[in-house]
Amino acid sequence: MAKDWLEGIEDSYxxxxxxxxLGGLTxxxxxxxxxxxxxxxxxxYQFGGLATWFKRPGGHIFDIxxxxxxxxxxxxxxxxxxxxxxxxxxxxxxxxxxxxxxDVWTSFDRDDFTKILVEDFGIExxxxxxxxxxxxxxxxYDDNTQTTGEMFEEFFxxxxxxxxxxxxxxxxxxxxHVNDPxxxxxxxxxxxxxxxxFTFQGGTDTLIKKMVAELKSNGCxxxxxxxxxxxxxxxxxxxxxxxRSQNSGGVEFPVxxxxxxxxxxxxxxxxTIQHLVGEEHFSKAFVDEVKxxxxxxxxxxxxxxxxxxxxxxxxGDLVFTSKAKEYSIDELTSIKTSSHTFSLYYPExxxxxxxxxxxxxxxxxxxxDEWDKLTEEEYEKEKARICEECLSSLETFIPGVRDxxxxxxxxxxxxVNYYTKSMHGTSFGTKFEGLKVSMELSDQIRGLYHAGSVGxxxxxxxxxxxxxxxxxxxxxxxLFEQSKLEMAEA
Numbered sequence: 302m303a304k305d306w307l308e309g310i311e312d313s314y315x316x317x318x319x320x321x322x323l324g325g326l327t328x329x330x331x332x333x334x335x336x337x338x339x340x341x342x343x344x345x346y347q348f349g350g351l352a353t354w355f356k357r358p359g360g361h362i363f364d365i366x367x368x369x370x371x372x373x374x375x376x377x378x379x380x381x382x383x384x385x386x387x388x389x390x391x392x393x394x395x396x397x398x399x400x401x402x403x404d405v406w407t408s409f410d411r412d413d414f415t416k417i418l419v420e421d422f423g424i425e426x427x428x429x430x431x432x433x434x435x436x437x438x439x440x441x442y443d444d445n446t447q448t449t450g451e452m453f454e455e456f457f458x459x460x461x462x463x464x465x466x467x468x469x470x471x472x473x474x475x476x477x478h479v480n481d482p483x484x485x486x487x488x489x490x491x492x493x494x495x496x497x498x499f500t501f502q503g504g505t506d507t508l509i510k511k512m513v514a515e516l517k518s519n520g521c522x523x524x525x526x527x528x529x530x531x532x533x534x535x536x537x538x539x540x541x542x543x544x545r546s547q548n549s550g551g552v553e554f555p556v557x558x559x560x561x562x563x564x565x566x567x568x569x570x571x572x573t574i575q576h577l578v579g580e581e582h583f584s585k586a587f588v589d590e591v592k593x594x595x596x597x598x599x600x601x602x603x604x605x606x607x608x609x610x611x612x613x614x615x616x617g618d619l620v621f622t623s624k625a626k627e628y629s630i631d632e633l634t635s636i637k638t639s640s641h642t643f644s645l646y647y648p649e650x651x652x653x654x655x656x657x658x659x660x661x662x663x664x665x666x667x668x669x670d671e672w673d674k675l676t677e678e679e680y681e682k683e684k685a686r687i688c689e690e691c692l693s694s695l696e697t698f699i700p701g702v703r704d705x706x707x708x709x710x711x712x713x714x715x716x717v718n719y720y721t722k723s724m725h726g727t728s729f730g731t732k733f734e735g736l737k738v739s740m741e742l743s744d745q746i747r748g749l750y751h752a753g754s755v756g757x758x759x760x761x762x763x764x765x766x767x768x769x770x771x772x773x774x775x776x777x778x779x780l781f782e783q784s785k786l787e788m789a790e791a
Contacts, residue, residue, distance in 0.1 A: 303552035306526040307544060313560040314340040314522070315780060317542045318567060319529045319577070322350025322721075323762055324752035325567030326512050327381055327769035328776075332565075333521035335777050340559065341521060344528040345720055346548055349509040350567070351728060352762060357708050361606035362651070363660060364505045365712075366728075368473075368644045369393055369619055370762040371492035372499055377766050386501075386511055393498045393618035398469070400623040400640075402462040409470075410497035422463055432456045433494060439487035449486040450479030465628035469621055472666060473642050474761050475754075476597040476729035478630035485733050492763065498619065504651045530556060532564050532578045532749070539564045539748035562783065563748035563776055567769075569724040570594065570731060570739045570751050583745045591738055597729035597754070598634050599714035601667045603691040606708035607659035613705065616698045618645055636671040636683065641691060643698075663691040669725040672714045684711040729761075730754025743779065750776050 318329040321343035329341040347353045351366045372392075379387035398405040405421070407413050411433070418424045435456070439445070447455075449468070457463040464479070467490070472478055474493075477485045501508045516523050526548040533541040541561060546554040566573040571594055574580065580588045607613060623640035625632045633640050642664045648657035665687065675683060688711050695702055714726030723730075735755035742749045752772040754765055 303550045303554075304526075304546075305554050306524050306546040306548075307554070307557050308546075310340060310522060310524065310557075310559065311338075314338045315561065316340070316563045316565055316776065317342065317529075317559060317561045318565045319532075319542070319573075320350060320567030320753075321345075321348040321523075321525075322567050322753065323352050323765040324754075324769035324772075325350070325565070326509075326516065327766045328565050328567070328752050328773035329521050329523070330512070330516050330519060331381060331770055331773035332777060333516065333519040337777070337780060339521045340561075341516070341523045342527040342529055342542075342544055343523075343525045344547065344722060346526055347509075348513055348523070348525060349505060350721060350765075351717070352505055352765075353509065354505040357604075357606065357710075359606060359707055360609055360656070360658060361604075361660060361708050362504060362506060362658075363604045363606070363662065364644075364646065364650075365602070366762075367500060367505045367646075367650075368642070368662075368664065369396075369498035369500055372496040373492055373763045374499060374766070377763060377770070381766070381770055382512060383515055386508065386515075389502045389508075390499050391502045392496070393500050395615070395617040395619075396470075396498060397617040397620045397622075398466060399620065400465070401626050402465055405466065406617065408497055409493065411494045414494065418463070418466075422460070422466070424457065424460075424463065428456060433491075436487035436491045436494075439484045439491070443484055445482070445484055447483045448480055449477070449483045452483040452486070453479065461627050468628055469623075469633070469640075470619075472630070472633055473621070473664060475764070476666065476727075478633075479628075480630070482733060489761070489764075500618075500650075502650065503653060504646075507651070507653070529577065532566075532573075533558070534578060534582045534746055534749075537582075537746055539746060561748075562780065563750065565750045565752060565772060565776060567751075567753050568722065569596070569727065570735050570742075570753060570755055571596070572722070572724045573751055574738075574742075578746070578749065587738075587741070587745055590734075594735045594738055595732040596669070596725045596727045597732055599667045599669050599672075599717055599726040600728040601665040601672075601687055601714070602712045603663040603665075603688050604708070604710050604712070605661040605663070605692070605695070605706050607661070607705050608707045609656065609658070611659070611705040612657070613645075613659050613661075613699050613702060615647065616645065617643075619643070620645070620698065622694060634666045634668050636667065638665055638667075639690075641665040641694070643695065661695060663695070667714050669714045669718075669727070672726070680713075680715070684713065687711055727754075743775070748779075 315337040620643040718726035
């Protein structure tokens, strides 16, 4: 029998949160803990947005984006989630860079990274420390027009090897490149240089289950397979959302109108404005700004599952590898790129499982337009090609590993678009100019807010979570002021 995923919801809420990425989950939890009546709607059959997982026959569990994040996740999880979640965050100590310019193995914390730059690359320690200090002082409100590439050249002139070492991991972390503003680089890199790269022990499935349990314990109503088709606005204020239950065995349930005082969208900010709300509700000047916001790059991934009972050696936790002679954003995002990152998942990733299992995920930055234009036949051929290339590359690190793998599949920007409805399949939201648009939504329409990946620090796990808190705090204050006005009028 077809299931109506919206069955039993109430007619009205204080806040409806659209989307369950880390920004949506965190903002919903913050608002619910502060006593607001919150409904979170997720169109997918899994919660988490890109912070999610999937299973395949043979006992395989694949994490979509559990590659690495800064130490700040510990503090944020402890403050805005639970101590149990925070205590499960552990350091990845083996990060490797292998390309024609270098072969580096590092813990990626400040001390070790400094040692490598000084001893292996021959950079003066004072210059390295000066670079760190320059980055540490950066913030979004700086009047700094310098690009990342210009900053690299200022501190390390002519050192394309150093530029590559500094840039490639951040390109994978948030989609930025050397032509983006230096502050988009500096804030992210400084976060990682605090104490290194970290991950969640237990896997994304365990993390999201714990987050969902915490949401429910705080009184938040949370529903999956529930697609928001629109946000209704009257007289410049949010009044309701229009949602439909889906993934229901071919049965089409009617659209439900759910009244609310406010909406917090965790969807792509452009998608929120142009499709969920509609441009007609915003000023022309604001719409022009929206249209100028650039979507960030997307990604491909190749998931490789190791057979039950087989093992692989420790070749590192994150392995950045490339055949390109120098760093190039065009090469890095090309459909024919030779640059990709291996994320290795050893049994320690999910120590609670009875059987020790291994998996490998290869990540490649990608451009939507190159994948979107392919015919179905071309599309399948390109997926097969990147699978083969990643398998061949992995074999250079683990000879004979192909014989130990019993499952291989690829995801592309089209996959990201299908499962997350992220505009143009972007894995990193929008470029930095999207943050201004996101923050000004409530100035355009009362009760409309956004939290998601919008450049600067607002990408990746930590950025998405923290921006969810920032927006939820802003919305909480607005609801409080609205309540005071309503009481005064009564």
